[in-house]
Amino acid sequence: MHTRPMGDLTSAPIPPLAEDDHVRGEGEGLIVYADLGCPHCAADWAEFRARPGRLAFRHFPLASKHPRAPILHAAAEAAGRQGAFFEMVDSLYAERGRVDDPHLWERVERLGLDLERFERDRRAEDVAARVRRDLESGLRGGVTGTPAVFDACTLLAVREREF
Amino acid sequence: MIAVGSPAPDFTLRDQDGEEVSLAGYKGSRVLLVFYPMDFSPVCSDQLSIYQEVKPQLTEKGVELVGISVDHSYAHKAFQEKLGIDTTLLADFEPKGEVSKAYGSYLDLGFSNRTLVLVDEEGKVAWTYESPNPGEFPGANVIFDALAEVPA
Numbered sequence A: 001m002h003t004r005p006m007g008d009l010t011s012a013p014i015p016p017l018a019e020d021d022h023v024r025g026e027g028e029g030l031i032v033y034a035d036l037g038c039p040h041c042a043a044d045w046a047e048f049r050a051r052p053g054r055l056a057f058r059h060f061p062l063a064s065k066h067p068r069a070p071i072l073h074a075a076a077e078a079a080g081r082q083g084a085f086f087e088m089v090d091s092l093y094a095e096r097g098r099v100d101d102p103h104l105w106e107r108v109e110r111l112g113l114d115l116e117r118f119e120r121d122r123r124a125e126d127v128a129a130r131v132r133r134d135l136e137s138g139l140r141g142g143v144t145g146t147p148a149v150f151d152a153c154t155l156l157a158v159r160e161r162e163f
Numbered sequence B: 001m002i003a004v005g006s007p008a009p010d011f012t013l014r015d016q017d018g019e020e021v022s023l024a025g026y027k028g029s030r031v032l033l034v035f036y037p038m039d040f041s042p043v044c045s046d047q048l049s050i051y052q053e054v055k056p057q058l059t060e061k062g063v064e065l066v067g068i069s070v071d072h073s074y075a076h077k078a079f080q081e082k083l084g085i086d087t088t089l090l091a092d093f094e095p096k097g098e099v100s101k102a103y104g105s106y107l108d109l110g111f112s113n114r115t116l117v118l119v120d121e122e123g124k125v126a127w128t129y130e131s132p133n134p135g136e137f138p139g140a141n142v143i144f145d146a147l148a149e150v151p152a
Helices: A039-050 A069-080 A085-094 A101-110 A115-122 A125-140 B042-053 B055-060 B073-083 B098-102 B140-149
Strands: A022-024 A029-034 A054-059 A148-151 A154-158 B012-014 B020-022 B030-035 B063-069 B088-091 B115-119 B125-130
Touching: A022 A085, A029 A039, A039 A085, A054 A069, A054 A085, A054 A125, A069 A085, A069 A101, A069 A115, A069 A125, A085 A101, A101 A115, A125 B042, A125 B140, B012 B088, B030 B042, B042 B055, B042 B063, B042 B073, B042 B140, B055 B063, B073 B088, B115 B140, B125 B140
Parallel strands: A029 A054, B030 B063, B063 B088
Antiparallel strands: A022 A054, A029 A148, A148 A154, B012 B020, B030 B115, B115 B125
């Protein structure tokens, strides 16, 4: 999915939280760059959610590695427009085998969202741009794997790998 | 690592489809050689997936992306398909690691370290990066920082 024009990709600290960031909880906390198609993110998600304090989710879909990821991130963003961003993310991570379109529609129904609006929103240009904005800010911040966890704007941890 | 400013050693290697590819064939455009340890390893997978995300922007800047490892063309083809990437992958297979050695990227472990070499339009080494260890790779930002410092 390279439909969006991209900006400067030189190094830059990740941006501080903005009004349209996806944030749950209050006080000090984490900013997590995560991929909704990533099994490691799914495994760690419950732990992130259980932590006290604030949790901010930023999109980092790697389309080549996880072909459904861009669609899932757009779905979460579209659910967010109806106030159910984290409910969608929780559900996508909880049931990783159920990520086809009919499964997304089931979730929309279960969450009591407007399906027509969801379908329109998840295909909208500005939704794709919003996802891409996070991906780019992560790339500029040096994210090389997911989940990448930041405390304020400092990278705390990225998944360890040997080679 | 090979010194910046020196001529980039020419090579001819087979790509993922078994076709011969020469560095000389890229003369007139910039090439980013991405030496990496091995197909299918977790870090290499992440590295090439991340670079795939920014490939259109590299193309915009007139930079061709080329991966090189000691794996065979058949492994490259399977790796490319598994990752869903279209980056050219060259097989530094026989003599094993010869090109990697010419660029000072080979490790005694039997594979290449994770290094980047930017070759300019004239075939000279314009910039290099060597990872402190093969478990780490430079993010896409490092490449774009280099391109900002080394304008075409």
